[in-house]
Amino acid sequence: MKFQPDIANGVNSINRHEPGQVWVRNTAFSTPVLVPWAGEVQSWSVRDFEELAAEHFAAILALHPELVIFGSGQRLRFPAPALLRTLIDRGIGVETMDTAAACRTYNVLVSEGRSVVAALLVGAAAA
Numbered sequence: 001m002k003f004q005p006d007i008a009n010g011v012n013s014i015n016r017h018e019p020g021q022v023w024v025r026n027t028a029f030s031t032p033v034l035v036p037w038a039g040e041v042q043s044w045s046v047r048d049f050e051e052l053a054a055e056h057f058a059a060i061l062a063l064h065p066e067l068v069i070f071g072s073g074q075r076l077r078f079p080a081p082a083l084l085r086t087l088i089d090r091g092i093g094v095e096t097m098d099t100a101a102a103c104r105t106y107n108v109l110v111s112e113g114r115s116v117v118a119a120l121l122v123g124a125a126a127a
Contacts, residue, residue: 069119
């Protein structure tokens, strides 16, 4: 599904999503990624939902978001609250949704000027 063109120069937007791939600033990614509102898209060192650990979410702290949108794959799955503790303890909001909804929500928040990070499980393992 095609979403929209880049929102602004230097700001990341998710252009397109389909099962197994997400496009950020017209570059395709087929493995889990961290998409900050600005800056480089980063590979996220998790293979699938079952492998999630607290350190995967703690790695997001370096991006200094006010909000994290977690895309859990093709279906909605909630991580254990203990995995999110590092973010929550620092007052960073975390919302969980399936990856397609996370992509749409991320774009809306970026268009509002929010410092948001999308933590997306994509690829065959994210089913």
